[in-house]
Amino acid sequence: MKSSFGPHAPIVEILRTLGVDARPAEPLARHTSFKIGGPAEAFWEPPDEARAVVAARAVHDRGLPLLVVGLGSNLLVSDRGFGGLVLSLARACRDVRREGTTLSAGAGVSLAKVAHVAAEHELSGVEFAVSIPGTVGGAAVMNAGAHGRSAQDVVQRVRVWDPARGVVVLPREAMRYAYRSSQAQREPWVVLGVSFALTPAPRAAILRTMRDHMEHRRATQxxxxxxxxxxxxxxxxxxxxxxxxxxxxxxxxxxxxxxxxxxxxxxxxxxxxxxxxxxxxxxxxxxxxxxxxxxxxxxxxxxxxxxxxxxxxxxxxxxxxxxxx
Ligand SMILES: Cc1cc2nc3c(=O)[nH]c(=O)nc-3n(C[C@H](O)[C@H](O)[C@H](O)COP(=O)(O)OP(=O)(O)OC[C@H]3O[C@@H](n4cnc5c(N)ncnc54)[C@H](O)[C@@H]3O)c2cc1C
Structure with missing residues (x-):
């Protein structure tokens, strides 16, 4: 049977043979902050990273389209939808770990959570991100920024799945950051996690800055x-x-x-x-x-x-x- 989304076999069926139970015809309006967008041919929120990679590999090797979504806060999705697999890493990549002054977060973690966990550990650097309604993965790809700072100022390393190399850890330089731009926008990478290089600071000062950022946003947006x-x-x-x-x-x-x-x-x-x-x-x-x-x-x-x-x-x-x- 051919898919109504294109001349290929339905992705949901391809994935089913791999034990992946993707949802067919999922309205993408549900997964974007704009609440606009037609159906994805297949949508899946894998339970772990290994299975996310299996699904990404399966569609990539067949030349089929893949889209990773974070919180969908920077997306305008066609009314005709997306003829491919949409992956959400909200469950698969949701850990946050601290080692010294480095905070490592899964791609599916919200920026607000990263900012709050950093504050708990008295680590400064990601306060700017507290009011950006995206994920760590989306911020790494978009070089998201606010209040004069952006992802490129704090990203140390990015773990990605690259179809040619498998899972690799890239230094910040490999992201070739520029204003709202990164190499990840030009490569078929799935961002799995990001390490942020932070600096120690008193918790009260960090929280004050975060509060100021939130208030500024409420007043201007x-x-x-x-x-x-x-x-x-x-x-x-x-x-x-x-x-x-x-x-x-x-x-x-x-x-x-x-x-x-x-x-x-x-x-x-x-x-x-x-x-x-x-x-x-x-x-x-x-x-x-x-x-x-x-x-x-x-x-x-x-x-x-x-x-x-x-x-x-x-x-x-x-x-x-x-x-x-
Ligand atoms: C009210 C509002 C305020 C905003 N304010 C700001 C702001 O101040 N500064 C700013 O920079 N942006 C802002 N944005 C835009 C948006 O929040 C950022 O671009 C954010 O980084 C997007 O994150 P996301 O997780 O929602 O990504 P999505 O919108 O889901 O995706 C964005 C892009 O990243 C890709 N992507 C996402 N996750 C991955 C992954 N794990 N692997 C590979 N690719 C991935 C997607 O395929 C897509 O191309 C705002 C948006 C809203 C709605």
Missing amino acids: PVGEKNAGSMFKNPPGDFAARLIEAVGAKGWREGGARVSTLHANFMANDGTATARDVLILMRRVAAAVWERFHLALAPEVRWVGPPEGEDGTTWDNLWLPGAGP
Whole structure:
């Protein structure tokens, strides 16, 4: 039997022969902070790392698509879904261990938990991450950051499964970090865990910093709305939010999607938004910024799905000058 997602045998059946009981047609809207996205052909939350690797290997060796999700807080998933296996490492990679001033955390651990465990051990360095709603794996891949710091400042080593080498421990340099960018975005790696190099500091000071970060976020970001954080990267020396606000885009709507009135670089789903709505709104915003400032905004949020967006344009050329509505 062929899969309705593509010309390959259904992934759920391939995995079943390996003893893996993946869920078919799992709505990805359930696994993203935007609450948008069609079904994944197969979805699995493996109980341990070894089985996560077996499943990743099985789909990789057959040339089938694999997506690892953290908390889905930086994803825009196509309304048509994802024709491959989606793996969540929430159960398989959830340990946090401290050795001296190094804290090692599984890829599925939330950043908030890492920050709190570090504080318990009187270790400073990951306070910035307390209010970023992602996992350790997602932060390592995205080089997530806030308050002037990002993953690259504290990541020491990253354990990944690499189809060519198996499980390997990479030094930070191998991640080739840049602003919201890493080598892991260009490689078929599954991040399994990360070691953070921290420094001793009094617990009270660490907790105070974490509290300040949380308060700042509550005051400046639309907490409680369905969104995916910043939609666009900040251009060098500027802020995407400033540019978007300057073109008067705050409050713009498309279907169920709206440019946030609190933070112009956020978009909110009112509960009915489709990926298509968001794509069209992103394109309108990017086109307006291009027209006024001759600056091409690049998306920070990552597209999951067929390469062409729902409105017919491709994700890659959506933002180029002249690609306006
Ligand atoms: C309200 C809100 C505020 C935000 N604020 C910030 C902020 O201040 N700073 C910031 O940088 N970001 C921010 N974000 C975006 C987001 O939280 C970060 O990008 C975060 O690092 C994503 O983590 P995640 O675990 O949710 O990853 P996901 O969104 O699930 O995935 C992101 C990418 O990483 C890949 N990935 C995830 N885990 C793994 C893994 N184990 N192995 C291989 N690949 C993996 C995915 O395939 C995908 O390509 C915000 C988002 C929201 C909703």
